Amino acid sequence: xxxxxxxxxxxxxxxxxxxxxxxxxxxxxxxxxxxxxxxxxxxxxxxxxxxxxxxxxxxxxxxxxxxxxxxxxxxxxxxxxxxxxxxxxxxxxxxxxxxxxxxxxxxxxxxxxxxxxxxxxxxxxxxxxxxxxxxxxxxx
Amino acid sequence: xxxxxxxxxxxxxxxxxxxxxxxxxxxxxxxxxxxxxxxxxxxxxxxxxxxxxxxxxxxxxxxxxxxxxxxxxxxxxxxxxxxxxxxxxxxxxxxxxxxxxxxxxxxxxxxxxxxxxxxxxxxxxxxxxxxxxxxxxxxxxxxxxxxxxxxxxxxxxxxxxxxxxxxxxxxxxxxxxxxxxxxxxxxxxxxxxxxxxxxxxxxxxxxxxxxxxxxxxxxxxxxxxxxxxxxxxxxxxxxxxxxxxxxxxxxxxxxxxxxxxxxxxxxxxxxxxxxxxxxxxxxxxxxxxxxxxxxxxxxxxxxxxxxxxxxxxxxxxxxxxxxxxxxxxxxxxxxxxxxxxxxxxxxxxxxxxxxxxxxxxxxxxxxxxxxxxxxxxxxxxxx
Numbered sequence: 001x002x003x004x005x006x007x008x009x010x011x012x013x014x015x016x017x018x019x020x021x022x023x024x025x026x027x028x029x030x031x032x033x034x035x036x037x038x039x040x041x042x043x044x045x046x047x048x049x050x051x052x053x054x055x056x057x058x059x060x061x062x063x064x065x066x067x068x069x070x071x072x073x074x075x076x077x078x079x080x081x082x083x084x085x086x087x088x089x090x091x092x093x094x095x096x097x098x099x100x101x102x103x104x105x106x107x108x109x110x111x112x113x114x115x116x117x118x119x120x121x122x123x124x125x126x127x128x129x130x131x132x133x134x135x136x137x138x139x140x
Numbered sequence: 141x142x143x144x145x146x147x148x149x150x151x152x153x154x155x156x157x158x159x160x161x162x163x164x165x166x167x168x169x170x171x172x173x174x175x176x177x178x179x180x181x182x183x184x185x186x187x188x189x190x191x192x193x194x195x196x197x198x199x200x201x202x203x204x205x206x207x208x209x210x211x212x213x214x215x216x217x218x219x220x221x222x223x224x225x226x227x228x229x230x231x232x233x234x235x236x237x238x239x240x241x242x243x244x245x246x247x248x249x250x251x252x253x254x255x256x257x258x259x260x261x262x263x264x265x266x267x268x269x270x271x272x273x274x275x276x277x278x279x280x281x282x283x284x285x286x287x288x289x290x291x292x293x294x295x296x297x298x299x300x301x302x303x304x305x306x307x308x309x310x311x312x313x314x315x316x317x318x319x320x321x322x323x324x325x326x327x328x329x330x331x332x333x334x335x336x337x338x339x340x341x342x343x344x345x346x347x348x349x350x351x352x353x354x355x356x357x358x359x360x361x362x363x364x365x366x367x368x369x370x371x372x373x374x375x376x377x378x379x380x381x382x383x384x385x386x387x388x389x390x391x392x393x394x395x396x397x398x399x400x401x402x403x404x405x406x407x408x409x410x411x412x413x414x415x416x417x418x419x420x421x422x423x424x425x426x427x428x429x430x431x432x433x434x435x436x437x438x439x440x441x442x443x444x445x446x447x448x449x450x451x452x453x454x455x456x457x458x459x460x461x462x463x464x465x466x467x468x469x470x471x472x473x474x475x476x477x478x479x480x481x482x483x484x485x486x487x488x489x490x491x492x493x494x495x496x497x498x499x500x501x502x503x504x505x506x507x508x509x510x511x512x513x514x515x516x517x518x519x520x521x522x523x
Binding site for chain 2: 047049050051052058081084085086087088089090091092094095096097099100102103105
């Protein structure tokens, strides 16, 4: 019984850790006149199928670097695609003349970029130092 | 109304599709230097445009980092390209090593009405072929592949003016070596219609819940910087058409192409109907393009008044990076009694998305319409 309880506690904690440890915050430049985004809208933005905000400003999606596990998490959760499929897709879109998401290498640089560029939208893992950007969604 | 049409795209590109049989060559110094001066001129125009428009486009400043496959973001401009180096030992031809494509494009967006794109390619530069010293007969062809400007009318509609890739099927629109599975390009994807159109086009994207994409286009007269007659089966002018594409997934889709054109040098008219599709079934990706072309003129004598062509290709993921490719194609040409057929088996190794190594063997039968039997290998990179 003790062994069973030990395993039960271990697996519960392990599961709880994977389920709750990671929260992704979708942030945007404060000039954007949209306050919330759904996962479907985010998917359209990152797949370059929604190029403009409702006010006509171009959307500039920001991605993390290819080796980032946060990018992998975001790709699986929101875009529901593997990193490799997405890279192929963005390369094809790039060849067709569309701009793939801009890549930034850290939470800080994503925040700095989104703060600076009107129309920019990105995702970060921590809520620290979010001055000058607004949070549009919290995932999952 | 939109305030900004931000993404600035002016493109310079060198590159082109492989697998057209190249006539054995003639090294003419003056044609070589003419090609190079044309290339330099285009590069100069691209750089000047980029420099002059750059300051106007601070609104969409991007990361200045270079990303393999997506080029260099320099302020509001993106400069990228791709290269294909090919080695072949095709039946009836000297074995050779060539830079089949070296492409460069620069793209940018200044506002809703100034969104230029320029792509230039240097193709078929022989590095070596059997019986000749290396680098003796480099004689690249330089072409303007795309040169257009987009006028963004609203979220879904773009009006485009200039030279574009003819939207028939998909291979012709996304033909860069690193983005296709094989070095050998199917005949169906280029032989019997114009690969380029110079004129006007209207593109509607994201239509309805199914995100339908429709492109219509019209080319009055001839193409800008048209193809060298020795490199194509037929020359065309007065082209018009429509391509509709229904996405079924990230890259899965079905497409319908309709295109009318006049065959240059004759008074013959042709009308093409094409279907294309891509379907992913677990580890297998199936891709197909089919065309049917009707030819019309009472005085032009052809073996057939209709032409049929099509291929089916499968790419099976052996692992995350290695793919087994198989393809079968038929082409019943207007000028030949017999149908041309070719079958391909090959491997595609993609260590990273923008890089691929390809090794394939093609077996061809019937009239040779531009694909020869033999092994071909290539290295492809999108940079």
